[in-house]
Amino acid sequence: MKSTLTGLLILVLGFSSTAQVRLSPDAEIRILTCGPYQGELYSAFGHSAIRVTDPVRGFDYIFNYGVFDFNQPNFYLNFARGFLNYQLALSEYSYFRDAYIRDNRYIHEQVLNLNTSEKQEFFNFLQWNIQEENRFYYYDYFYDNCATRVRDALIRTFGDSIQFDGSYITTDYTIRDLTDIYLQEQPWGDLGIDLCLGLPMDTVATPPMYMFLPDYIEQGFNHAYIIRDGQRVPLVKETIVTYDSTPEPDQSSLITPFITFSIALVFGIWLTWKDYKRKKRFRWLDFLLFTITGLVGWLLAGLWFATDHNAAARNLNLLWAIPLYFPVSFWLLKNESPRWVRKFFMFTAGFMIILVFLWALLPQDLHNSLIPFALLLGIRSWRISKPF
Known part of the structure; x- marks a missing residue:
């Protein structure tokens, strides 16, 4: 039945x-x-x-x-x-x-x-x-x-x-x-x-x-x-x-974003020091860093302007994931970056430092693990803005 x-x-x-x-x-x-x-x-x-x-x-x-x-x-x-x-x-x-x-x-x-x-x-x-x-x-x-x-x-x-x-x-x-x-x-x-x-x-x-x-x-x-x-x-x-579920051990990973980006920052500082020692810039690493960051910026801009994801609007992560990093990053592959490229990175270097100081005051609660990454972008931008 x-x-x-x-x-x-x-x-x-x-x-x-x-x-x-x-x-x-x-x-x-x-x-x-x-x-x-x-x-x-x-x-x-x-x-x-x-x-x-x-x-x-x-x-x-x-x-x-x-x-x-x-x-x-x-x-x-x-x-x-x-x-x-x-x-x-x-x-x-x-x-x-x-x-x-x-x-x-x-x-x-x-x-x-x-x-x-x-x-x-x-x-x-x-x-x-x-x-x-x-x-x-x-x-x-x-x-x-x-x-x-x-x-x-x-x-x-x-x-x-x-x-x-x-x-x-x-x-x-x-x-x-x-x-x-x-x-x-x-x-x-x-x-x-x-x-x-x-x-x-x-x-x-x-x-x-x-x-x-x-x-x-x-x-x-x-x-x-x-x-x-x-x-x-x-x-x-x-x-x-x-x-009634039984307690389970904490499943969170020890490799957190903050630890990962902090290691990347330390590595970036070491690379910058090596740059000056050998009078030569790590062009491919800078190209990858700013290309990936620029593409992230274009993704965030696309979610904001080209989709109906209302929660993705007005995303202040675009302050550090600057879309113009890509395609400007292609000029970083040259032995000597054009003057306008150095000026662009001089501006973004200063902007990143200001952004980190104002991080906690922004109306959007940006993820704190991104602070060392923003500092890395600032340091490498400053290095690019300086002629050899």
Whole structure:
């Protein structure tokens, strides 16, 4: 009987735009919060999903807003442009649960305090949302993701009857601060995010903005209410800990960006000293250094001006990753750089020193590990500006 009903549900949810599966009074709808996993960058922030279980009808399903398809047309181009299609997907709860337990990721299940008609109304929305023409959405890191979609599904269903009390938020973290907390064991991933994302990341987060993180979806729902018959009723009836993860050793690498760039700075100082000793510049190393830095600058400029990645706008990392380093770097391969090239590098040398002094005062929180790299750029720029 169960397999028959399961097949029927998939058929209805997958192909029908009008039929609705009816829940029994024993059905429950739960909000699942799954813990972080440090094995991948994208999984370091945790995950949210919706569970609909009905022992009478014989199904137990997960509605998951965090699914994307590598095989979708122009996947990498769309990803680069900020048009990545995510979708709401359906799966068996047991498969979902077992996968997260295998990765030692905790699973908390908040049973929603909905009456029978409210459960059906919310389930009807999910059945509509899972339809082929409705299931896809453009993913946004902070404003439209697998966590915020769970919250917004309830708001779209019940409107102003759902109320979130954000007074439990007592910190004034920015969005960047919140991401840093979850990436303490992934210093290179943290650097990559801080490098590619600009000033919008340094906005002080409001309580609803905290909810781009699954942990804050859980906390937000614990401080949420539904208005029923004129009364405020807690939205969550109870929380069940399905799996409590066990402590794991710190997985962060000892080779951090700060250590790496500090070693590069020391090496650059030594090279500069050798330059003067032998009266000859390391042209190929300078070419590689400034070519790579310039290309990084063009990448950041492209993310800002040529894509829909809103969080990548107004990126002050362009103050050190100056795009003009490339193609000016090609003139560094000559035995004697033209005078205008030396003047260009004289200007950037002074600019880098000023930038380092003003680092902590900038409105964007630039990654501190880049300070030694900016100093390296300044020192080598100064060396290039001097004739042999």
